[in-house]
Amino acid sequence: MDDRPTEKPDRVTIKTVAADAGVSVAAVSKVLRNAYGVSDALRLNVMETIDRLGYRPNVAARGMRGRTFTIGVLLVELGNPFLPEVIDGVNLVLAPSNYKAMFGVGRSQQTLEASLIESMIDYKMDGLILVAPQLKPEVLSTYARQVPIVVIGYHHPAALDFDTVNTDDLRGGELAVEPFLARGFRDILMLSLTPPGDGTVGVILQREIGYQKAMLAAGLKPRAIRLMRNDDSRFAEIDAVLTDPNRPEAIFCWSDLDAVHVLSAARRIGIRVPEDISVIGYDNSSVAAMPLIDLASVNQSGADLGARATEALMQRMEGRTGPVHWLQTPKLVERGSLGFPRKRKV
Amino acid sequence: MDDRPTEKPDRVTIKTVAADAGVSVAAVSKVLRNAYGVSDALRLNVMETIDRLGYRPNVAARGMRGRTFTIGVLLVELGNPFLPEVIDGVNLVLAPSNYKAMFGVGRSQQTLEASLIESMIDYKMDGLILVAPQLKPEVLSTYARQVPIVVIGYHHPAALDFDTVNTDDLRGGELAVEPFLARGFRDILMLSLTPPGDGTVGVILQREIGYQKAMLAAGLKPRAIRLMRNDDSRFAEIDAVLTDPNRPEAIFCWSDLDAVHVLSAARRIGIRVPEDISVIGYDNSSVAAMPLIDLASVNQSGADLGARATEALMQRMEGRTGPVHWLQTPKLVERGSLGFPRKRKV
């Protein structure tokens, strides 16, 4: 008669543990949070019981009053091979702690991005790392007042409410021009991207500025083309650049992602790299290093950025309030896509 | 005198909404869950208030009693370019619903994997999608009894407690052999991988079986080499295969990831593709399609797998209890890495 579904697989709660160990719920909670006022004997007793019963605290319940020991990482998209590195960096720093990371993927839409951040806040995550978000600084500040936030790939050194972790993208832009100059190139094009969202804080603009600065310093005229965001049209745009009779002898690409497209298009059209054209990318992602690609690139260590950001976030969660703005110097990695200019005809 | 920190930024809760709308808390909750017993007038009133106040339900609090409207997706690692596709598929199906996805990254360690699954359960996520997990079926079943689970890239058609979504990897293995045979190759090697964790359910073994089946059916002797898991050593192993005087004329790789390494190594050593050796990969990832790589590959649409898995999970969360096992047929994409055998000497 008593065969009702037995729905309750009797989950072990803090109450179970307390009863089993013969102590109060409050005592167990104290041990869990290693709060003040716990004797070694008590701690040992409770720990043993927890292990034996396989107790795991309910994060949702925790989130209602205290911390969840979880941080949220917001990624705008996953196409860029630079991101897995960042994630590795985050996980590496988190590993020895009892914090865990959850990732949200935003698909480059501002509304979705905001809604994911809000979700993470609603989830009572203890802190957030945002990678190259497209939201305005004011909006970020609003969120930052609700939860500790560290941003990667977002230049806003004046920010008070959140930390930023970046490579010096301006310097990176300069760095890309230097080897071209050293090899005698004068006709150097930058293939950039129309900045999505609030472009003023993005990494792309900084790279453009660095490129321009270096060109002007060398007495050359900067020439930048901004690809449209739309993925289909960009291939046609790249083709147009390469088939132009006035085609440059050297191209600096804002990202390896598009640099690879340039190499592909060149191959298709019949332009040789590096004999006919030299290319430098940005990110030094794994594809760039492949012998068949062999693309020179500006190296920003994603793992380092992820690790630094995580450390900064931990500090902030521990109570630091003043902002920290970390800037890391990029380095150029030379590869086979880098040649020499051909003799000028006249 | 009354300048205490004003800690409370008066977050809008369901109580605030209820008070402001002049109804009970229970009424608001009903509207939120669109439960039975709400008049149009009430719904309208409450909705309006929610919008005006910018109320967002606290997920943690929700998790204590009802659903969180969040699903967890567990990824084993992010190196494989096949995964972003899966994620896109998941997000696509989720977009029109009010569910959100959070991702965990497991770094190929069984303990970490289990601990992330437990975290997601502790977080009271409503359902889980696991991509190529390395845990044993029994372990998965245990978890599946606590929360709806759908698994991608995990062959276990007998599973009762969870759903599986796969491409037919056995067929995929056969598919890879066919074009080789059609072109007259007889000396076809499979470059496989030592299966991590419980290999019997993994995709790799299935591909191996398919390869062997096709070879035997053609009256040929299967020859498979299993790379070690360790990332550093595998390059040396690949080199060894290529420099072997007895080197095969055709190689089928378990994944584009390693197929690309083969192409790289070949280039480095001076072996021409496809003149000296032909290669087929698996996954048809974006790198394979790049003109500079031009790698033939077995195509399993990651986006489709992600979408199917999400749909199955939704059904399961709606109450379905019987298992569903979806199998999708892969297709071969021919590309430039596919040549013809050289004349035999002798």
Next chain:
DNA sequence: CATGATTTGTGTATCGTTCTACATTTAACG
């Protein structure tokens, strides 16, 4: 050994929802 200070453990209000049980209002129908 009385007294105060410190350490250790407990009772219980609280967080923001959901959801069952119930009270009230409205509709339906002969």
Next chain:
DNA sequence: CGTTAAATGTAGAACGATACACAAATCATG
């Protein structure tokens, strides 16, 4: 109208932890 059934709204007990306030036990000290 009167009676019953259906629809609509409300009260209040969970959920599982945290953390504040306090009691009890232990330790120092003159």
